[in-house]
Amino acid sequence: MTSIAPNTVRVSLVVLMLLSSGLARAADRIERHVERGPVQVDLEITPGEPVIGDVIELRLEVHAEPGVEVLMPEFGEALGRFEIVDFAPSQEEDAAGGRIARQTYRLQPAHSGTQTIPPLRIEFVDRRDGQSPAPEGEDAYEVLTARISFEVAPILADDAPLELRPAQPNLGPRRSPSKAWWVWAMGMLFAVAAVAPFAWRGFIAMRERQRRQSAYEVARSELDLLLQAGRPTEKTMDGFYVKLSLIVRTYLEDRFALRSPELTTQEFLTEMGRSPDLARSHQKLLQTLLEQADLVKFAGHRPGTEVVSESIAAAEQFLSETRDFVRVAEPGHA
Numbered sequence: 307m308t309s310i311a312p313n314t315v316r317v318s319l320v321v322l323m324l325l326s327s328g329l330a331r332a333a334d335r336i337e338r339h340v341e342r343g344p345v346q347v348d349l350e351i352t353p354g355e356p357v358i359g360d361v362i363e364l365r366l367e368v369h370a371e372p373g374v375e376v377l378m379p380e381f382g383e384a385l386g387r388f389e390i391v392d393f394a395p396s397q398e399e400d401a402a403g404g405r406i407a408r409q410t411y412r413l414q415p416a417h418s419g420t421q422t423i424p425p426l427r428i429e430f431v432d433r434r435d436g437q438s439p440a441p442e443g444e445d446a447y448e449v450l451t452a453r454i455s456f457e458v459a460p461i462l463a464d465d466a467p468l469e470l471r472p473a474q475p476n477l478g479p480r481r482s483p484s485k486a487w488w489v490w491a492m493g494m495l496f497a498v499a500a501v502a503p504f505a506w507r508g509f510i511a512m513r514e515r516q517r518r519q520s521a522y523e524v525a526r527s528e529l530d531l532l533l534q535a536g537r538p539t540e541k542t543m544d545g546f547y548v549k550l551s552l553i554v555r556t557y558l559e560d561r562f563a564l565r566s567p568e569l570t571t572q573e574f575l576t577e578m579g580r581s582p583d584l585a586r587s588h589q590k591l592l593q594t595l596l597e598q599a600d601l602v603k604f605a606g607h608r609p610g611t612e613v614v615s616e617s618i619a620a621a622e623q624f625l626s627e628t629r630d631f632v633r634v635a636e637p638g639h640a
Contacts, residue, residue, distance in 0.1 A: 339451045358459065366409045371402075385419075427448060520560070547617070
């Protein structure tokens with residue numbers, strides 16, 4: 307019989323422990339990697355097997371070589387199905403002179419079951435010597451992350467009893483129904499049929515008023531909270547305009563049912579132009595505000611105090627004028 311040296315056994319046990327540890331860590335997160343030319347993209351989701359109620363962290367990290375300008379996804383793009391608890395963007399320079407851009411989201415799923423993170427779009431412009439800045443006819447190159455699906459487990463265990471209340475006790479002998487029960491039943495049916503259309507219209511009108519009022523109150527509260535921190539500095543300008551444009555876009559979605567947070571600014575302006583609920587004056591007001599926000603977020607523009615005040619005033623004017631706004635045909639338009 308062949309004997310096995312004790313040292314060999316100990317080495318084998320250590321290897322098995324390391325493999326088991328690595329598998330456990332891999333199951334605790336989901337990782338994806340994609341590259342295109344001078345840009346590398348890493349996407350990580352933790353935990354990999356969440357339970358309903360857990361906060362899920364989505365971390366997007368982009369490495370770009372020196373001379374390459376990166377445009378990160380717009381805040382909340384493609385994540386509208388999740389509640390965004392927190393958002394933290396950052397950028398830094400690596401040792402080789404390239405750029406590292408990060409976006410970290412803390413998300414909360416609305417329900418258990420299969421959840422999906424759609425592909426996230428990263429754009430970049432190649433400004434290196436001898437390189438084409440973008441594909442012919444395009445403004446920038448595009449990198450898409452992979453679609454990621456994962457399961458959100460319910461809190462209730464599979465073997466938990468589904469009986470939530472005790473069985474009914476003995477209720478005694480059953481009484482005979484009244485002979486005239488059908489007369490009362492027919493009368494009730496006629497009464498409900500007569501009142502139902504009026505009640506339904508009243509209910510719909512009440513819900514519409516509540517929805518509009520709620521959208522304004524939420525947006526106004528968030529805008530007041532943003533302004534309590536004071537006017538933005540050069541360092542906080544990006545975050546200020548991200549939050550300001552998000553407040554307006556979310557209000558538009560809640561108030562006018564426009565899919566604003568999932569669209570780029572240009573796509574949203576096109577969608578807004580088709581809306582019969584927005585006056586041309588409001589469309590122009592929003593176009594100026596959102597284009598100014600894009601200049602700050604993507605072009606590194608730092609507006610002066612007067613321009614920041616105009617952006618705030620535009621947001622406040624739009625919220626105030628559309629709180630109870632009813633579309634009226636403008637002169638020269640049917």
